[in-house]
Amino acid sequence: xxxxxxxxxxxxxxxxxxxxxxxxxxxxxxxxxxxxxxxxxxxxxxxxxxxxxxxxxxxxxxxxxxxxxxxxxxxxxxxxxxxxxxxxxxxxxxxxxxxxxxxxxxxxxxxxxxxxxxxxxxxxxxxxxxxxxxxxxxxxxxxxxxxxxxxxxxxxxxxxxxxxxxxxxxxxxxxxxxxxxxxxxxxxxxxxxxxxxxxxxxxxxxxxxxxxxxxxxxxxxxxxxxxxxxxxxxxxxxxxxxxxxxxxxxxxxxxxxxxxxxxxxxxxxxxxxxxxxxxxxxxxxxxxxxxxxxxxxxxxxxxxxxxxxxxxxxxxxxxxxxxxxxxxxxxxxxxxxxxxxxxxxxxxxxxxxxxxxxxxxxxxxxxxx
Amino acid sequence: xxxxxxxxxxxxxxxxxxxxxxxxxxxxxxxxxxxxxxxxxxxxxxxxxxxxxxxxxxxxxxxxxxxxxxxxxxxxxxxxxxxxxxxxxxxxxxxxxxxxxxxxxxxxxxxxxxxxxxxxxxxxxx
Numbered sequence: 370x371x372x373x374x375x376x377x378x379x380x381x382x383x384x385x386x387x388x389x390x391x392x393x394x395x396x397x398x399x400x401x402x403x404x405x406x407x408x409x410x411x412x413x414x415x416x417x418x419x420x421x422x423x424x425x426x427x428x429x430x431x432x433x434x435x436x437x438x439x440x441x442x443x444x445x446x447x448x449x450x451x452x453x454x455x456x457x458x459x460x461x462x463x464x465x466x467x468x469x470x471x472x473x474x475x476x477x478x479x480x481x482x483x484x485x486x487x488x489x490x491x492x493x494x495x496x497x498x499x500x501x502x503x504x505x506x507x508x509x510x511x512x513x514x515x516x517x518x519x520x521x522x523x524x525x526x527x528x529x530x531x532x533x534x535x536x537x538x539x540x541x542x543x544x545x546x547x548x549x550x551x552x553x554x555x556x557x558x559x560x561x562x563x564x565x566x567x568x569x570x571x572x573x574x575x576x577x578x579x580x581x582x583x584x585x586x587x588x589x590x591x592x593x594x595x596x597x598x599x600x601x602x603x604x605x606x607x608x609x610x611x612x613x614x615x616x617x618x619x620x621x622x623x624x625x626x627x628x629x630x631x632x633x634x635x636x637x638x639x640x641x642x643x644x645x646x647x648x649x650x651x652x653x654x655x656x657x658x659x660x661x662x663x664x665x666x667x668x669x670x671x672x673x674x675x676x677x678x679x680x681x682x683x684x685x686x687x688x689x690x691x692x693x694x695x696x697x698x699x700x701x702x703x704x705x706x707x708x709x710x711x712x713x714x715x716x717x718x719x720x721x722x723x724x725x726x727x728x729x730x731x732x733x734x735x736x737x738x
Numbered sequence: 739x740x741x742x743x744x745x746x747x748x749x750x751x752x753x754x755x756x757x758x759x760x761x762x763x764x765x766x767x768x769x770x771x772x773x774x775x776x777x778x779x780x781x782x783x784x785x786x787x788x789x790x791x792x793x794x795x796x797x798x799x800x801x802x803x804x805x806x807x808x809x810x811x812x813x814x815x816x817x818x819x820x821x822x823x824x825x826x827x828x829x830x831x832x833x834x835x836x837x838x839x840x841x842x843x844x845x846x847x848x849x850x851x852x853x854x855x856x857x858x859x860x861x862x863x864x
Contacts, residue, residue, distance in 0.1 A: 686779040
């Protein structure tokens, strides 16, 4: 049975075209993927991402549980701070990438859409196996998640709250009143622009908040944004989409997440990662920009002078750059910045150049001529 | 929005239109097709001079999320392609029957035209 966001009727009213993603029927676009994408880069856009999951972690050993199952040492993430991390299997491959938020005596994690049960069960299994006094509770269906993103996102949201949003630092999180409704806010996002995410429960309160944000953002040209633009926005910044970049089993070393690994604590998968780090010869996630015409797609082979050196995991036409862009795993000898590769699109080699992410630079809208 | 069916043209059940021009035929995709595809961001056109049989792959039209192959509705030789689409593929969305035409084919078998749909029959399809 396909699930929907609690805001489905509102999405229909706003003219959404729907698609199926991870078992959810969600808006892929409202007006046009390109227009929505540029609205976020230039000004502000509002996303309903309620298909993502919500899991509370409570109990006196909640911090220990997170430290055990993720690559982060949770004692480093103080109250009202959040962190991007990964939950690993014993073999070091990623089960899910997620944000966790420290909120007083408990934590909220936001697994990807469709991963709520897998992650909750994994966490609870580990509390049993390791005698940890903590519980993971899947509350995904009780929450609406909104993301407001873009250079004008803070100005828009500020109109709806007495809290000075400048005091919510990058990756900060806290309880807040938005438009008269208690929410959890985090200074986080998936677009590479200034932005915030809101967790709202009960879900019946969310439609009012959504509409008030649209009203507050009207002077900035706010648009509702679908999953189509969500994907082009994250890809332009080299952000991971779990279903693509972790497909087939990938480790955080391969996915260039080593900056997020805290090696000074014990965690599930650590031994496997240490062994892999020692060998060093693993494929690595690489960002590319096409210099010939063509749109790379998931599964396209990557070659160097006719020899296979990798495969595309995500590809699209970049709305900002008007050229094809891609992320993919490439053999370590062929991915130096500025080096050229060929992406095979329908049997034709299309020239591409390796770039260090973000593929589209920070503050693109302010800096473009 | 996506429902214009231009009279006087021939159609296929795969949402292409054909304009008969004596020995050649001009081909594009219908308003319904462009509206289903949404923003077209890339078009791959065939080589001028290429011979195609009915049913061969003719060209590829890509939106942000999808890749659509178009197949030749009739047999012949590619006489002309719309180079404008290489720079401005979105022209197809704004003007599917006029500026957004795709290719012109020199017809090799005029009898193939008989199996095409007229505007009224196509309208019933969509």
